[in-house]
Amino acid sequence: MSFERLNIAKMHGYSPGEQTDSGNTIKLNTNENPYPPSPEVASALSSIDVDCLRRYPVPMADSFRETASRLHQVSPGNIIPANGSDELLRLAITTFVEAGEVIAVTQPSYSLYPVLAAIQDCKLIEIPLQANWDMPADFFEQLEKSAAKMLLLVNPQAPTGGLLSTDYILQLASSFSGVIVLDEAYVDFVDPELNYDSVSLINSCENLLILRTLSKGYSLAGLRFGYGIGAESLIDPIMFKTRDSYNTDHISQQLANAALKSIEYSKEIWRRIRLDREVLRSSLNELGLVTPASQTNFLLCQVPDSIGAENLYQLLKQGNILVRHFDQDRLRDKLRITVGKESENLALITAIKEILGQL
Amino acid sequence: MSFERLNIAKMHGYSPGEQTDSGNTIKLNTNENPYPPSPEVASALSSIDVDCLRRYPVPMADSFRETASRLHQVSPGNIIPANGSDELLRLAITTFVEAGEVIAVTQPSYSLYPVLAAIQDCKLIEIPLQANWDMPADFFEQLEKSAAKMLLLVNPQAPTGGLLSTDYILQLASSFSGVIVLDEAYVDFVDPELNYDSVSLINSCENLLILRTLSKGYSLAGLRFGYGIGAESLIDPIMFKTRDSYNTDHISQQLANAALKSIEYSKEIWRRIRLDREVLRSSLNELGLVTPASQTNFLLCQVPDSIGAENLYQLLKQGNILVRHFDQDRLRDKLRITVGKESENLALITAIKEILGQL
Numbered sequence: 059m060s061f062e063r064l065n066i067a068k069m070h071g072y073s074p075g076e077q078t079d080s081g082n083t084i085k086l087n088t089n090e091n092p093y094p095p096s097p098e099v100a101s102a103l104s105s106i107d108v109d110c111l112r113r114y115p116v117p118m119a120d121s122f123r124e125t126a127s128r129l130h131q132v133s134p135g136n137i138i139p140a141n142g143s144d145e146l147l148r149l150a151i152t153t154f155v156e157a158g159e160v161i162a163v164t165q166p167s168y169s170l171y172p173v174l175a176a177i178q179d180c181k182l183i184e185i186p187l188q189a190n191w192d193m194p195a196d197f198f199e200q201l202e203k204s205a206a207k208m209l210l211l212v213n214p215q216a217p218t219g220g221l222l223s224t225d226y227i228l229q230l231a232s233s234f235s236g237v238i239v240l241d242e243a244y245v246d247f248v249d250p251e252l253n254y255d256s257v258s259l260i261n262s263c264e265n266l267l268i269l270r271t272l273s274k275g276y277s278l279a280g281l282r283f284g285y286g287i288g289a290e291s292l293i294d295p296i297m298f299k300t301r302d303s304y305n306t307d308h309i310s311q312q313l314a315n316a317a318l319k320s321i322e323y324s325k326e327i328w329r330r331i332r333l334d335r336e337v338l339r340s341s342l343n344e345l346g347l348v349t350p351a352s353q354t355n356f357l358l359c360q361v362p363d364s365i366g367a368e369n370l371y372q373l374l375k376q377g378n379i380l381v382r383h384f385d386q387d388r389l390r391d392k393l394r395i396t397v398g399k400e401s402e403n404l405a406l407i408t409a410i411k412e413i414l415g416q417l
Numbered sequence: 418m419s420f421e422r423l424n425i426a427k428m429h430g431y432s433p434g435e436q437t438d439s440g441n442t443i444k445l446n447t448n449e450n451p452y453p454p455s456p457e458v459a460s461a462l463s464s465i466d467v468d469c470l471r472r473y474p475v476p477m478a479d480s481f482r483e484t485a486s487r488l489h490q491v492s493p494g495n496i497i498p499a500n501g502s503d504e505l506l507r508l509a510i511t512t513f514v515e516a517g518e519v520i521a522v523t524q525p526s527y528s529l530y531p532v533l534a535a536i537q538d539c540k541l542i543e544i545p546l547q548a549n550w551d552m553p554a555d556f557f558e559q560l561e562k563s564a565a566k567m568l569l570l571v572n573p574q575a576p577t578g579g580l581l582s583t584d585y586i587l588q589l590a591s592s593f594s595g596v597i598v599l600d601e602a603y604v605d606f607v608d609p610e611l612n613y614d615s616v617s618l619i620n621s622c623e624n625l626l627i628l629r630t631l632s633k634g635y636s637l638a639g640l641r642f643g644y645g646i647g648a649e650s651l652i653d654p655i656m657f658k659t660r661d662s663y664n665t666d667h668i669s670q671q672l673a674n675a676a677l678k679s680i681e682y683s684k685e686i687w688r689r690i691r692l693d694r695e696v697l698r699s700s701l702n703e704l705g706l707v708t709p710a711s712q713t714n715f716l717l718c719q720v721p722d723s724i725g726a727e728n729l730y731q732l733l734k735q736g737n738i739l740v741r742h743f744d745q746d747r748l749r750d751k752l753r754i755t756v757g758k759e760s761e762n763l764a765l766i767t768a769i770k771e772i773l774g775q776l
Contacts, residue, residue: 059623061513061566061596062654071658074476091471100467108462109453111672112636113444117433141500141641144661152536154420157516170662177511177659207420237420264418277471280667282500295421299430300536302503303529308639309668313470 065157069176072169075382084405086396087380089244089356091277091331093399095313096323099278102316106309115308118297122306122315126285129318130257135290138297139314141305143243143271143284144170146296147210150267150286151178153300154237155207162206164193166217166388168241171210186388191218191350193226198233209234212241213256214248217384217394219352221248227256231263237292240268244354246275246328247335252353257287264289274355276317276324283314331355335397341407342395345414356396358389367391370413377409424516428535431528434741443764445755446739448603448715450636450690452758454672455682458637461675465668474667477656481665481674485644488677489616494649497656498665498673502602502630502643503529505655506569509626509645510537512659513596514566521565523552525576525747527600530569545747550577550709552585557592568593571600572615573607576743576753578711580607586615590622596651599627603713605634605687606694611712616646623648633714635676635683642673690714694756700766701754704773715755717748726750729772736768 060067075088094100119139127134140146147170155161157179163171165184175182183204188194201209209230214221231238240256248254259266267288273279283306286293306314317324335352342349342359349359361367371383371393382394397403419426434447453459478498486493499505506529514520516538522530524543534541542563547553560568568589573580590597599615607613618625626647632638642665645652665673676683694711701708701718708718720726730742730752741753756762 059650060654061624061651063513063515066512066654066658069658072662074473074662077473077475085472088473090473093471094468095470099470103465103467104463106462108459111454111458111639112450112452114433114436114447114449114632114638115641116436141666142661142663144663148661153425154422156422173658265420273473279473279663280470282474282663282666291418292420295419295425299425299428299532302501302507303431303433304501304503304638304641307500307641307666307669310666 065176065179069173072173076380078380080378082378084379084398084402086398086402086406087382089274089354089396090279091274091327091355092402093277093327095277096317096320098316098320098323099313102312103309106312110308115304115306115311117303119306119311122285122311122318125315125318129321130287132257132260132287136260136287136293138286138293138301139306139311140284140286140301142273142282143241143269145305146269146284146286147171147239147241148174148177149296149300150237150239151175151180151208153295155180160204160206162201162204162209164211164215166386167210168212168216169384169386187218191215191220193222198230201234207236209236209238210241211238212243214244214353216244216354217356217358217389219350219354219356219358221252221254221353224254224256224259227266228259228263231259231266234265237265237267240266242268243271243274245270246324247331247355248353249332260288264291267292272314272317275328277327278313278317281310281313283310331397334400334403338395338397338403338407345407345410345416347410356394358392358394360392363391365414367393370410373413374406374409379406379409422538424535424538428532431532435739437739439737441737443738443757443761445757445761445765446741448633448713448755449638450633450686450714451761452636452686454636455676455679457675457679457682458672461671462668465671469667474663474665474670476662478665478670481644481670481677484674484677488680489646491616491619491646495619495646495652497645497652497660498670499643499645499660500664501632501641502600502628504664505628505643505645506530506598506600507533507536508655508659509596509598510534510539510567512654514539519563519565521560521563521568523570523574525745526569527571527575528743528745546577550574550579552581557589560593566595568595568597569600570597571602573603573712575603575713576715576717576748578709578713578715578717580611580613580712583613583615583618586625587618587622590618590625593624596624596626599625601627602630602633604629605683606690606714607712608691619647623650626651631673631676634687636686637672637676640669640672642669690756693759693762697754697756697762697766704766704769704775706769715753717751717753719751722750724773726752729769732772733765733768738765738768
């Protein structure tokens with residue numbers, strides 16, 4: 059017997075990447091940060107007073123909002139904390155898109171987006187990226203024609219690694235009549251020389267909700283903490299109406315706050331990952347796995363037909379190296395590889411060489 | 418400029434009870450547990466390895482599910498963990514009730530229910546309890562007539578404190594064609610001599626989803642951890658489709674697991690709170706604040722018109738004692754008072770005596 063709504067009965071859930079208990083596995087499949095959280099986060103954890111847990115947490119995570127607002131030079135009212143940025147994606151849809159209305163995404167994109175659209179019983183329009191992963195030249199026109207109420211856009215892009223410029227985002231937000239959810243899960247890994255910063259756009263673009271997560275950049279995937287940045291007219295209905303009143307817990311509020319306050323530690327890690335990303339990319343290209351530039355902490359490489367992407371994924375897994383293969387159009391011949399520590403990246407390259415018979 | 422859906426624009430959010438930073442305040446307004454979490458929870462907290470936080474948490478909180486399933490003598494597939502039981506309430510509606518369909522609640526009831534119904538754009542039918550807070554004799558008929566797809570029922574009841582029997586729940590679930598969400602937030606404080614246990618009903622009632630929280634009984638309101646118990650046909654669509662994939666974090670999974678494993682510690686606290694509840698109730702009744710029996714960790718007392726409930730709330734607040742006043746039909750002349758530690762309850766009674774001029 060099923061009590062599910064019809065749209066829920068018909069849909070398929072999201073499949074998170076494989077997790078493993080094995081300490082021997084080199085885990086390059088879920089874009090986790092290979093380095094531990096900052097010493098300040100460790101210290102915040104050890105100063106948690108367990109007795110405080112008997113009380114409800116601060117409902118709006120005031121200290122975190124204050125810290126985040128200083129970091130981004132906005133007001134605390136422009137910040138909304140969440141139980142992971144996945145929660146904010148869901149909340150944005152719940153708040154701004156009716157069942158039956160259209161949500162637009164690019165194709166390919168984050169594979170959670172279609173799932174969230176299905177839960178709200180929304181129509182999903184997927185606008186294909188060009189063969190080189192650039193946005194299609196007529197993207198604005200396609201978007202307008204779709205009559206979408208919301209655009210879910212990840213920037214830097216996933217799983218392709220490319221970056222849209224601040225100017226492009228500004229033009230897009232100015233031309234689009236719906237809400238743009240700009241998912242910046244990987245923004246911490248963007249080369250600082252590109253001067254990418256979309257936050258200042260919230261002052262002129264009332265329809266722009268920027269999502270940040272502490273999962274990747276701050277090595278806190280296990281903590282579930284993300285936040286949104288936007289005009290108060292976008293933040294307020296989520297904050298005061300659709301959000302669960304205590305959506306973030308006491309411990310995660312303290313640790314998230316400590317993480318942002320110790321951003322200098324993380325910046326050093328981002329620098330290291332950017333360097334290792336370039337080394338790994340060169341090595342993959344040298345082995346014939348064509349890998350475009352990436353502004354994230356992962357690379358999307360094309361696997362020659364002679365070996366096959368799914369086959370390579372399986373062979374690496376047998377050698378205790380996990381990478382991500384998506385059984386999806388345009389991605390079946392590719393692997394998404396998280397940039398790990400230098401030693402992990404080397405082990406990966408060695409394993410691929412062995413599989414290719416080039417050792 | 419507003420991008421909100423029409424139903425969101427029209428609705429009002431939930432108002433959580435006041436929180437305070439002041440260490441001097443006696444806080445009897447949000448049904449928090451006055452005692453700290455168990456030593457095993459403290460020990461689980463101090464053994465968290467901060468390095469583990471860089472990895473995503475176990476998506477389905479397997480260890481916690483295992484522990485909870487042993488405690489309730491069901492299978493792990495009957496357990497769904499959540500970021501507080503508030504999250505499960507929302508997920509149950511998202512999964513089982515279409516916009517425009519009817520959700521039934523009693524009146525009065527938990528003030529979050531109407532908010533969650535409004536977010537999903539559902540119709541809300543409120544079925545009034547009798548004057549003595551008993552269920553109306555024709556409740557089953559009223560429910561059937563309402564054509565409700567879901568009944569949200571808190572048992573022991575809030576804010577009244579009464580308890581429906583297991584037999585009543587069984588009859589209700591057998592007669593009702595929709596899903597019953599049985600919110601047992603306060604079940605830990607039920608007198609064990611009453612032998613109340615609804616969990617075994619899930620085997621015969623496929624439409625019964627029982628909610629538990631660690632906020633009250635286990636002194637973990639700050640942690641945000643709750644869980645559902647139900648037939649797999651109810652649990653699965655929430656678990657695998659509508660839930661955020663990582664809805665509970667690594668730390669809360671460990672602490673929640675430790676809390677259930679050290680239930681004997683909490684049982685002793687529940688016993689103490691039951692005893693103090695009876696003492697407090699007698700004292701309130703002696704002062705002319707008529708207070709019916711309660712199976713929860715709070716009491717709902719009627720304040721004589723000569724003093725007025727809101728007035729008494731304000732006067733207590735001036736004396737640094739917080740209790741809860743609801744500006745709602747049938748509750749305006751009452752106060753909901755959490756059972757605190759013996760000394761806190763005494764301070765409350767002394768303050769009321771003083772206000773009533775009886776000192």
